[in-house]
Amino acid sequence: MSSPYPVYSSRRTTKSDPRLGQLNLFSQEVNERLAHELPPEIRATARFTRATMPAHWLDAILQNGTSYRQRQKSVALDFQHLPPAMVTEFTWAVERQVHLGMNVNAELTTKLAHHIGLVLALPQHRSLASLLELPRDQWVHVIRKAALRRGEPLAARQLNYLGSALGRYLDLLVHVYHQGAWWELNVWNPFLDTRIPLRAHEPRRQNLVYFSHLTTPWLREAAKWWLARQLERDVYTWTTVFTRQYNLVWYQRYLDTAGCDGPHIVDDQRQLGHWIQDFRRWLGQQRCGTGARRGQVLGPVQRRAAITAPECLYRFMFEERHTAATDLQEPRWLHLGPQHAALFRFGDKPTPPQAPPPELVLSDAVIGDIARHSELLALPKAEGGFGMEQLVRVLGLLIKTGRRISEILMLDFDPLVAIPFPDPNGHTARLRYQQTKIITDDNTILVDQEVVDLIRQQQHYARSFMADHGRDGTEPKYLFLAANHNRNGDRNLPESTVHLHLSIFAKQVDLRDELGKRVKISRTHTFRHTKATSLLNAGVPLHVAMRYMGHKTPAMFLHYARTQSTVAEREFPRYKKITASGQEYERDPAEMFEALSLDRRTDRVLPNGYCTLPPRQACNKGNACLSCTKFVTDATFADALLRQHDETRELVQRRQAAHRERFGENMNEDNVWLQGRNEEIAALTAILHTIDSVHREDGTIVPLRGAGTPQQRPDSPPGTQEGTS
Numbered sequence: 001m002s003s004p005y006p007v008y009s010s011r012r013t014t015k016s017d018p019r020l021g022q023l024n025l026f027s028q029e030v031n032e033r034l035a036h037e038l039p040p041e042i043r044a045t046a047r048f049t050r051a052t053m054p055a056h057w058l059d060a061i062l063q064n065g066t067s068y069r070q071r072q073k074s075v076a077l078d079f080q081h082l083p084p085a086m087v088t089e090f091t092w093a094v095e096r097q098v099h100l101g102m103n104v105n106a107e108l109t110t111k112l113a114h115h116i117g118l119v120l121a122l123p124q125h126r127s128l129a130s131l132l133e134l135p136r137d138q139w140v141h142v143i144r145k146a147a148l149r150r151g152e153p154l155a156a157r158q159l160n161y162l163g164s165a166l167g168r169y170l171d172l173l174v175h176v177y178h179q180g181a182w183w184e185l186n187v188w189n190p191f192l193d194t195r196i197p198l199r200a201h202e203p204r205r206q207n208l209v210y211f212s213h214l215t216t217p218w219l220r221e222a223a224k225w226w227l228a229r230q231l232e233r234d235v236y237t238w239t240t241v242f243t244r245q246y247n248l249v250w251y252q253r254y255l256d257t258a259g260c261d262g263p264h265i266v267d268d269q270r271q272l273g274h275w276i277q278d279f280r281r282w283l284g285q286q287r288c289g290t291g292a293r294r295g296q297v298l299g300p301v302q303r304r305a306a307i308t309a310p311e312c313l314y315r316f317m318f319e320e321r322h323t324a325a326t327d328l329q330e331p332r333w334l335h336l337g338p339q340h341a342a343l344f345r346f347g348d349k350p351t352p353p354q355a356p357p358p359e360l361v362l363s364d365a366v367i368g369d370i371a372r373h374s375e376l377l378a379l380p381k382a383e384g385g386f387g388m389e390q391l392v393r394v395l396g397l398l399i400k401t402g403r404r405i406s407e408i409l410m411l412d413f414d415p416l417v418a419i420p421f422p423d424p425n426g427h428t429a430r431l432r433y434q435q436t437k438i439i440t441d442d443n444t445i446l447v448d449q450e451v452v453d454l455i456r457q458q459q460h461y462a463r464s465f466m467a468d469h470g471r472d473g474t475e476p477k478y479l480f481l482a483a484n485h486n487r488n489g490d491r492n493l494p495e496s497t498v499h500l501h502l503s504i505f506a507k508q509v510d511l512r513d514e515l516g517k518r519v520k521i522s523r524t525h526t527f528r529h530t531k532a533t534s535l536l537n538a539g540v541p542l543h544v545a546m547r548y549m550g551h552k553t554p555a556m557f558l559h560y561a562r563t564q565s566t567v568a569e570r571e572f573p574r575y576k577k578i579t580a581s582g583q584e585y586e587r588d589p590a591e592m593f594e595a596l597s598l599d600r601r602t603d604r605v606l607p608n609g610y611c612t613l614p615p616r617q618a619c620n621k622g623n624a625c626l627s628c629t630k631f632v633t634d635a636t637f638a639d640a641l642l643r644q645h646d647e648t649r650e651l652v653q654r655r656q657a658a659h660r661e662r663f664g665e666n667m668n669e670d671n672v673w674l675q676g677r678n679e680e681i682a683a684l685t686a687i688l689h690t691i692d693s694v695h696r697e698d699g700t701i702v703p704l705r706g707a708g709t710p711q712q713r714p715d716s717p718p719g720t721q722e723g724t725s
Contacts, residue, residue, distance in 0.1 A: 024133075026085075026132050027179070030177050031089070034092040035088045035092070037092070038095060039054065047076065047079065048077040048078075049075070049076045050075050053077070056098055057094065057095075057104070059469065060097065060098040060101075061075045061103075061104050061106050062103050062104060062105045063075045063106050063107055076106060077090075078110045078113060081113070081114065081118075081120075083128075083129050086116070086129070089131050089173055090131075090169070092176075093169045093173060100191070100192075101485060101486055101491070112162050112169075115143045116131075118146050118150070119139075119142050122146060131170060132170065132174065132177060136163060136166055137163075139166055140162065143159070144159055171189060171192055175192050181228070182196055182228075183224045183228030184224070186211045186220070187209070187210055188210075188241075190202070190238065191205070196231075197234075199237060199436070201436060202238050203239060203406035203409075203410065203436050205238065205491075206482075206494055207242050209241060209245050211224055213252065214245075214249070215252060215256070216252060218262065218328075218332070219248070219251070219252060219263075221330070222263065222313065222317060222324065222328060222330075223245060223248055225327060226317065227241045227245060229320070244312065244313075247308070247309040248309045250286065251306070253286075254279050258279070260275075262332045262335070263333050264332060264333075264335035272340075276343050277348075280307065283298060283303045284297070284303065285297070288302065299352075300351060303349075304351075304352060314341065315341045315342075317336060318340045319341070321333045321336045322334065360526050360530075361529050361533045362521075362526060362530045363514060365513075365514060366519055367399060369511060370399070371396075371399070373505075373509040373511075376509065377389075377391045386501055390458065390461060390481070393457060394408055394480060396450075396451075397451065398527040398528075399527055402527060402528045402530070402531025402532060402549065404436075404524075405495055405524040405525075406436055407433040407434055407435075407436070409478075409480050409493050409494075409495060410436070411431075411432075411433060411434070411455075412434075412477075413462060413475050413479050413489075414475075415455065415479060416429045416431060416432070417429060417430040417432055426448050426449070427446040427447060427448055429446075429447055429452050430445065430446055431444060431445050431446075431455075432444045433445070435550070438552060440550055445548055446548075458479050458480065459479065462475075462476050462479060462481055463475075465489070466489055469486075469487040471487065471489065474489065476489025477489055477490040477492075480492055481493060482497075499523075500522070502521050502522045506518070506522065528549070535548065535549075542557070545557060606631070607637075608625070608633055608640045608641050608644060609625070609631055609634070610631075610633065611630055612630045612631075626684065627676075627679055627680070627683065634691070641687055641688055642688060645685065645688060648684065652677050652678075655673070
């Protein structure tokens with residue numbers, strides 16, 4: 001049965017800016033400048049062979065590799081049949097690729113230039129002087145049509161290869177020809193456009209930001225202007241920009257469905273609230289188009305993100321409406337009012353789950369299975385492996401350190417810092433990581449020799465990687481390196497590559513938990529949750545664990561750490577429970593733990609112990625807990641009990657002195673106030689004596705009495721060993 005709700009698919013079909021064919025970006029002045037920037041020896045050359053090609057080009061030519069040379073592949077680049085402006089564009093683009101550390105496919109580039117030359121030989125296309133005068137898809141169309149006319153049709157696979165190569169050259173050229181602000185382009189590519197402001201270490205540097213899915217002109221231009229301003233002001237990072245533009249697609253789809261009157265949404269502002277609430281309800285009926293939840297209704301996290309994006313956009317546009325109306329040449333932004341700065345009411349945004357699901361914490365058995373099968377990742381593909389030697393060490397560091405995947409993949413080539421003094425706990429160095437999400441005072445953690453060995457092994461791999469690309473002796477920027485187009489060593493291994501291969505790895509080795517359920521380790525944050533939980537369960541103090549995980553607040557850390565119930569139950573009964581009469585509590589401590597844990601009843605936790613009164617019963621004793629049979633305590637309250645014992649004795653002495661001064665004699669034993677205080681002192685003395693008797697310094701328990709044996713309150717002060725048998 002088909003779903004009643006639509007599942008949207010991406011509207012983007014190309015990485016190139018779809019406006020390239022309409023903007024007339026070509027400029028003869030810019031073209032001449034590009035020619036002047038080229039080295040003199042290649043400036044006036046249209047054909048390059050192994051003998052005439054610059055030496056720094058040869059290192060980047062794909063056909064110059066060992067396997068290609070054994071097959072006698074040519075490295076020649078031939079642009080002779082192109083007009084001078086196109087020759088300059090191809091030559092400059094090749095030089096640019098070499099400078100960026102990319103690889104150049106000489107065979108495919110020459111073939112592309114050959115087919116473009118055949119197109120230009122046709123009368124209707126002789127006027128074309130630049131690659132940018134036609135969009136990519138139209139170039140592919142005319143190349144295919146020209147081949148058909150010659151009786152040499154091109155296969156679909158060949159056309160795809162030519163289109164892919166052409167798209168790269170167009171992407172390179174558009175940024176250098178474009179004379180306006182960088183944000184005006186519909187595709188933001190930080191790898192090719194150096195005008196885009198980025199952090200020194202940006203986890204999503206390899207992600208492109210597309211605006212072609214925003215088909216409403218005023219929304220698309222406003223989104224670009226808003227995100228560019230926030231990025232330039234360091235309010236947003238590239239990661240935030242990527243997320244915001246991605247989530248605006250839901251707002252665009254609702255505009256396509258419901259329509260609107262312009263940037264101000266509705267002309268009648270009395271209807272604005274109804275329009276927004278309809279959008280919110282519409283979101284609750286939409287389904288995911290991609291990912292693991294494809295076909296399912298949007299979850300609270302997706303709906304919250306889809307609401308946050310337009311909310312932030314309109315708040316910014318209201319504050320900057322006068323500048324926006326001028327810069328975007330859209331006067332309707334002046335119609336925004338204060339109501340647009342608060343489109344959604346408090347509580348309109350769905351609340352995502354506050355606690356992580358239990359499956360995010362991996363057991364020791366699962367971790368052991370992962371480590372045991374991890375060698376499969378490094379095995380060559382010919383032997384049934386993945387051929388991903390780096391991924392083995394990435395996985396090892398994830399398990400050992402619990403760092404975020406971006407922090408592991410963006411480690412410096414030499415991230416180890418020496419420890420000046422010997423560490424008795426076995427730590428041999430400090431690991432320095434990039435702080436890209438939460439900025440703290442220190443970006444290092446202590447690591448043991450096993451982590452140091454993993455780092456050294458990866459450094460050896462990185463040096464070999466650079467040597468294979470003709471950069472022997474050059475240290476790369478990052479420790480874990482992207483495999484493609486990375487001759488400079490300044491691109492880290494992409495997160496998407498890690499997630500994809502870990503997902504396939506878990507399925508291939510049939511990774512399962514103790515209940516036989518499949519374990520997904522492609523969500524690498526699982527290892528972070530596991531590390532935080534292990535620290536907490538090992539008894540590491542909260543502030544130490546927080547600093548290790550890089551968290552600023554206890555709430556943030558406890559969101560990641562899930563204390564196992566067995567640990568909590570073990571810690572609670574570890575201390576013997578003592579009643580107000582000084583006897584051991586006869587109820588099973590585990591049952592008591594469950595009773596006190598029911599509904600997190602902190603109202604049963606007393607300053608000096610616990611109240612075991614059932615939750616539905618009310619207390620009528622006031623503060624007379626020490627005379628109540630429902631009162632229990634243990635050694636953890638020893639200091640509070642001793643302090644209460646001493647303070648009660650001092651209170652009795654002060655009241656006796658006051659009584660003698662007024663009446664000339666002490667209070668007798670029948671005095672109602674003195675009788676109550678003496679009972680409290682006796683109870684405290686018995687409790688403290690029992691605690692001291694049953695708890696040794698090494699933590700072991702000494703049985704106080706046999707079953708059914710009456711317990712007498714001792715007269716000796718707390719701290720003595722008398723009165724036990």
